[in-house]
Amino acid sequence: MKVAVVTGASSGIGQSAAVRIAGRGIGVILTYDRNRQGALDTVAAIEKAGGTAVALHLELGDSDGFADFRDAVAAALHDTWGRDTFDHLVNNAGFAHSSLVEDTAEEDFDRLMRVLLKGPYFLTQRLLPLMAEGGAVVNVSSNSATASAPEPGYSAYAAMKGGLNVLTRYMAKEFSPRGIRVNAISPGATRTRLSDDAFTRFPEVIPELAARAAFGRVGEPDDIGAMIATLVGDESRWVTAQNIEVSGGYGL
Template sequence: MKIAIITGGSNGIGKSTALELGKRGVSVILTYHSHKESADDVVRQIEQNNGVRAIGLKLDLSQKSTFDDFTQQIRESLHEVFQRNSFDYLVNNGGIGGGMMFPEMTEDYFDLILNTNFKGPVFLTQQLIQLMEDGGRIVNTSSNSASLTPPGYSVYGSLKAALSTWTRYLAKELAPRQIRVNAVSPGPVHSNFGDGVFDKHPEYIKPLADQTALGRIANPDDIGKVIVNLLSDDFSWVTAQDIEVSGGFML
């Protein structure tokens, strides 16, 4: 039985990834920040697959001081729920969105994006790879904002670029353990990311769809299936890559 840890697994891309893994017989430990009910619902859906187990654990990626305790929770859960001492896949998907124009940018905003979207995944991974099987796989959720330059996203895009670059370094350092590390870079996705901006402002959707070669913005399943396939043996000779999954946004 394979086991995956997915941060930010209660909704959006993380939820789609967790559900797809469950369909393929992979058990899941997903994390949530503030939506316990959503996490519980994802767990229930995953466990409808025969022989697949799932649990949800609370995690605030911006609080590095909690990572020791969280890692201990992972150890205990692996032993008590899954009867294992290790796991196989890590999806660093949790993060926070929302832009701020540079002249108005505050230090609090900068620190929140930095700690949640870059520092958190880096130091959480440092903890968790102690429990990962040799031959494991890691996928980081970056963004094509790392290569494009939408106004208001100078900090968000820069830190996603840092995550993409870190992916390559990590792939090289973990290669002796045969651990593959890749990233995906979505374009606009209709999810609750950015505080559900597309549900609050549906008028934003068409202009973005018009700039997308395939004529629409993504839904979470479009990204989740790519992540799951990157984790699979079908991509066993792929590492250190950042794959854009945007439907040709601003192609």
Template sequence: MNIVIITGGSRGIGAATALACARRGLGVIVTYNTNPAAAADVVGKIEAEGGTAVALKLDVTDTTTFPAFAETVRHTVQETWGRDTFDYLVNNAGYGLYSPIATVTEEQFDDLFRVHLKGPFFLTQTLLPLIADGGHIVNLASATTRVATAGVAPYASFKGGLEVLTRYLALELGNRRIRANSIAPGPIRTDLGGGLTDDFEAHLAARTALGRVGEPEEVGSVIANLLSDDNRWINAQSIEVSGGFDI
């Protein structure tokens, strides 16, 4: 059985991805930071459908915990699936912040940097020995790297950096047949950044060719499908999943 780790898998796109992957026969490890109950709920839903899942605690902003997390992953895959490695890493954990450039504090900037770029970089580095050859890394970017949206400059900047990192991962890990791609969601109905007000959702829907915002499941299914061997020749790409946002 192939195994996927999804960071921030307790809610939103991460939870939807976990369910979609389990329904395609993957073993699933979801990570959470502050809400173990939500992660347990995702695991319970997967198990209720006949799948296998485990929830592990991880703070992607604290790189000092990554070696211990890797050891926990090593023991988990051995005990749960009888494996020494896992196959897919989805760097999804994160949060949004709305603040114009003029009011962003250095602390806010640094926090966003740690969760959206530094964390994924060093977590991936730490887990590389455990990723099976022929595996796949998927980084969650954002349509805000293409469409400038006032108030999200730091977030979008680090997501842009993550897209660049994705290409370098594909280049440097190609000798192990490990693919790397990024998924760039457009406006999605999640609680990222506090969720969408009715007025803001209507505004975003009007800017989208299909006339609405997306659902987490519509991103999760794309990620799960991208991981499959059917897409083995897609590599070093950023794939926008936005329903045609600002085209």
């Protein structure tokens, strides 16, 4: 059985991606930070559908813990699937923070950098020796980093996601001798718990965002999770170094 590691799968896009990937007959190691119950709910949903999943704690902003996490992944692979390697990595975990350039605190900038750029960089580095040849990496970026969707207040967040887009291309180049494909996806406005569950706290912003999408609605986590599952699937075997916007035609 193939196995995927999906970070930040206790809710939202990561949870959908984990369930969708498991639905393809792939075992899932999913991670959580503060929302342990959400991670257990994801495991339960996968197991209810006949799949296999393990939840592990990971603090993506603390790279000092990555060696221990790698060891935990290796143990889960051995104990649950009888394997020494896994096949796919989905770098999804993250958070959003909004402030204008003139108001952005250096500590907020640094935290965004640690979680959104440094985290995926060094987590992938740590896990790469455990990855089997012919697998896939999917980096979850954002359409805020594209030229078509700049929104005041997201300069630092978008800058990190832009860096992740560049990193995706370099990973694709460097990992290609091992047959490992690397792609990014860039969701548009999606109904998740990002930004401290902003859509629930500020429902008045939803109609305006929906009006900017060609399909007249905001995205749902499963809209994005389905694309992630497709990118790790065999039907995407000839796709690498791409950044695919999944936004329902935002800004058209």
